[in-house]
Amino acid sequence: MDERMKEFARRARAEGLVDVAYTETDSPVGRLLLAATRRGLVRVAFERDRLDQLLEDLAERLSPRVLEAPAELDDVRRELDEYFEGRRHEFDLPLDWSLTTGEFRRRILERTARIPYGETASYRDVATAAGNERAVRAAGTALGANPSGYGGGLEAKRFLLDLESGRARVA
């Protein structure tokens, strides 16, 4: 970003005109898009060459006032970096749930977020914890459609499992 754009992001933010701030960041599982509203982190997505599409989706579902404003996501980036370095086991960030539609979906995601670091749970476990043990498929769908997106592929999944079990080696 050049100085003129940084100045613009700064002034737009000071005037309260940024509804969705985003930045891109590199991680061991690929390039990520991070987006936040005034309420908190609203989306983390595997970018995989579809940045334009991701931004369009945010513009359509949240607000067209989508602006690249890396300073707004400093905390998120820091916590993610610490996580990928194996130094952070819990996140401490305000979240904006507005992209999660449906009460059951939200419960599924909240339950999933409570799975302790380094442990795993089946869709059935999560569905049961969310109050409906027969909703296994719905749990799977909710997790597949979660705004954090599990489009990372098996490699990313493997990496994360290894990271949390202490087997991964970060280059």
Added chain:
Amino acid sequence: MPTSRSTGVKLPPFQLLLDRHSGELFRFLAASVGPVDAEDAFQETFLSALRAYPKLRDASNLRAWLFQIAHRKALDVHRGRARRPIPVEELPEVATGVDGGEREPQLWRAVRRLPDKQRTAVFLRFAADLDYAQIGAALDCSEPAARQNVRAGLATIRKGWAHG
């Protein structure tokens, strides 16, 4: 282009407008008000645009819409100068950095002296490379009127040039 009657206009993420048009809008403003005032006019242009953006009802010509705002900001600068005529105008022009201005400082100075509408029309045509329909959209006038403003502006410059 047929007018779509879809409910709710689909607006692209604002960042896309910045990525696509910030360069040419800055060049337009630099040519119109000079590189120093252009910095502020640029910020004002995009802040105004961002303020109005979610309520925009027509997304078919966002580029012309941005130039329309930039045109108004440039007018503000010109009017501000007219209200307080400071000796800066008398200083010899140091042509630096602005493309166009760099190569032909006298020519761009002549353009800057044109009446508002002609000046902007000429800049939009030759500094921003907009077609006449887009200039019309930016100036809130018809396509033929846009063409006429460019033609009249060029005629005035040519006259001044010949007598110059």
